[in-house]
Amino acid sequence: MESLNQNLMLSSSSFFSIPFLLTTLIAIILAATLFIVRNHRKLTTTAGSNSPPGPWKLPIIGNIHQMVGDQPHRRLRDLARKHGPDVMRLQLGELSCIVISTPEAAKLVMKTHDKAFASRPRLLAADLVFYGSKSLTLAPYGEFWKQMRKICTLELLSAQRVRSFRSIREAEVSDLVASIARAAAAGKAVDLSTMLPALTTAITSRAAFGKSQQLTTDRAFQVVFDNISEVLGGFAISDLYPSLKWLPALTGLKARLEKLRKASDSVLDRIIDDNRSRKSSATTAAESKGDDEENVLDILLNLQESQDAGVPITMDVIKAVTLELFMGGVDTSASTVEWSMSEMINNPRILHKAQQEVRQALGDDRGNSVDEASLHRLKYLDMVIAETLRLHPPGPLLVPRENRERQVELNSYVIPANTHVIVNAWAVNRDPRYWTEAERFVPERFVDRSIDYTGNDFQFIPFGAGRRMCPGVSFGTAVVKLTLASLLFHFDWSLPAEQKSINLTECFGATLRRQYALHLLPTQYCSVL
Numbered sequence: 001m002e003s004l005n006q007n008l009m010l011s012s013s014s015f016f017s018i019p020f021l022l023t024t025l026i027a028i029i030l031a032a033t034l035f036i037v038r039n040h041r042k043l044t045t046t047a048g049s050n051s052p053p054g055p056w057k058l059p060i061i062g063n064i065h066q067m068v069g070d071q072p073h074r075r076l077r078d079l080a081r082k083h084g085p086d087v088m089r090l091q092l093g094e095l096s097c098i099v100i101s102t103p104e105a106a107k108l109v110m111k112t113h114d115k116a117f118a119s120r121p122r123l124l125a126a127d128l129v130f131y132g133s134k135s136l137t138l139a140p141y142g143e144f145w146k147q148m149r150k151i152c153t154l155e156l157l158s159a160q161r162v163r164s165f166r167s168i169r170e171a172e173v174s175d176l177v178a179s180i181a182r183a184a185a186a187g188k189a190v191d192l193s194t195m196l197p198a199l200t201t202a203i204t205s206r207a208a209f210g211k212s213q214q215l216t217t218d219r220a221f222q223v224v225f226d227n228i229s230e231v232l233g234g235f236a237i238s239d240l241y242p243s244l245k246w247l248p249a250l251t252g253l254k255a256r257l258e259k260l261r262k263a264s265d266s267v268l269d270r271i272i273d274d275n276r277s278r279k280s281s282a283t284t285a286a287e288s289k290g291d292d293e294e295n296v297l298d299i300l301l302n303l304q305e306s307q308d309a310g311v312p313i314t315m316d317v318i319k320a321v322t323l324e325l326f327m328g329g330v331d332t333s334a335s336t337v338e339w340s341m342s343e344m345i346n347n348p349r350i351l352h353k354a355q356q357e358v359r360q361a362l363g364d365d366r367g368n369s370v371d372e373a374s375l376h377r378l379k380y381l382d383m384v385i386a387e388t389l390r391l392h393p394p395g396p397l398l399v400p401r402e403n404r405e406r407q408v409e410l411n412s413y414v415i416p417a418n419t420h421v422i423v424n425a426w427a428v429n430r431d432p433r434y435w436t437e438a439e440r441f442v443p444e445r446f447v448d449r450s451i452d453y454t455g456n457d458f459q460f461i462p463f464g465a466g467r468r469m470c471p472g473v474s475f476g477t478a479v480v481k482l483t484l485a486s487l488l489f490h491f492d493w494s495l496p497a498e499q500k501s502i503n504l505t506e507c508f509g510a511t512l513r514r515q516y517a518l519h520l521l522p523t524q525y526c527s528v529l
């Protein structure tokens with residue numbers, strides 16, 4: 001959603017904040033003193049005989065100091081290798097966590113005990129920005145979440161609905177292609193790290209709110225959106241110490257969240273008012289739809305009016321859900337396209353093969369833009385996308401779960417109620433026991449293996465699995481595939497003169513983005529201007 005998925009994905013950005021580091025520093029000094037007094041502690045501990053193993057922890061801060069760093073998915077994988085390969089226990093402040101790092105353990109959490117672990121931890125940001133956790137991603141497991149999930153899968157993100165947004169995708173991708181063509185004609189490199197999120201923002205905003213509300217140029221909304229993504233990235237220090245009720249005020253987080261809520265409220269109120277006045281002034285049903293297909297906001301407002309959604313669709317619910325779908329749709333797809341292009345540029349054989357497939361399948365008509373109806377023929381491109389999602393899942397740690405109701409027995413371990421569960425999908429997708437040369441980008445590995453995004457292949461979980469798995473798979477993959485096919489069909493790609501290869505360093509935030517902007521030189525293959 002932060003990328004909400006994601007965009008609501010667990011990220012590390014707040015581990016770097018100054019208040020966080022200061023508080024951590026003071027706590028570390030206190031803790032270190034206590035630690036020296038008890039220096040006979042073992043380096044790997046088990047809290048009780050039935051508790052999963054975990055690294056040694058300091059009093060007060062637990063294992064927080066071991067999480068400081070910019071690659072938490074890698075740190076967690078390394079810690080797990082040493083202290084708990086399947087299931088590892090961590091203490092983050094007052095929170096008890098377990099970290100899941102293998103397909104077997106992921107299956108236990110997201111299939112065998114899926115229902116018990118289907119809740120989400122309480123986050124201050126969810127309460128203050130997402131209207132009291134009224135969004136699907138952050139809602140605790142229960143009746144409200146079940147009804148909203150139904151609405152989401154049957155109404156907002158169903159395969160049929162995603163198909164109905166086809167003209168939006170095609171129009172926006174063809175605008176992107178036209179602007180890249182202008183750069184190509186001028187012999188200039190393009191910055192795909194800026195262009196791709198702008199594209200996915202435009203597509204998602206039209207699907208969520210309609211063309212007349214297109215927000216791509218709306219600076220106010222962009223600022224709100226970026227801020228929410230940042231705040232939702234990672235555990236805020238106050239979420240790690242929920243008993244210290246004064247902490248959010250002290251760290252300034254509460255004030256910041258309240259300000260964000262006001263800002264997002266004013267943007268969403270304006271959009272909803274516009275939508276209503278457009279409807280009431282329209283004289284025909286066709287007019288009331290505006291210039292796009294029925295959008296997500298229209299559907300939610302209709303459900304509110306008809307009162308048969310199973311739960312009250314209040315204005316807060318409408319705002320929380322539109323905001324989260326907007327956030328979920330933007331960064332996840334953009335970063336997938338960016339990583340695909342990066343990997344292909346570093347592997348010219350793969351780039352050439354994917355490009356040949358697209359050009360052969362879509363014909364040699366140099367005036368044509370890519371037609372979505374032909375995309376099912378692109379089997380190799382499907383493998384490229386799957387391999388990208390395996391190595392660079394936008395949500396490497398999924399969205400944290402919690403067994404809010406009761407204790408669970410996981411293998412032989414007892415997991416007490418209210419334990420946070422972090423599933424390291426990034427580590428699972430690279431488990432060397434299941435993937436040959438797991439760190440290499442090899443799309444052909446999917447020739448003899450079906451590409452399964454349904455959450456039934458626990459060795460490959462870029463969209464999560466179980467009850468809480470991503471409901472935006474069709475929406476996301478449709479955007480990714482059309483964009484990649486168009487980039488490959490219309491242009492040949494190379495590195496700017498001074499560059500030898502693409503640096504693949506990751507930047508962990510709301511989603512797992514590239515650390516450095518992706519600048520590439522396009523050469524036009526088809527005439528698109």
Ligand code: HEM
Nearest residue numbers: 005137328329332395399463464465468469470472475476
């Ligand atoms: C390449 C694209 C995408 C990827 C890789 C992705 C990945 C994920 C992941 C890993 C989760 C957490 C699953 C879990 O906790 O088990 C998630 C949840 C979610 N995603 Fe996506 N996502 C993508 C696109 C989208 C899009 C386009 C939307 C909506 C427009 C969306 C909406 C959501 C929502 C609402 C949830 C929360 C579900 C719940 O908690 O019940 N995602 N996504």
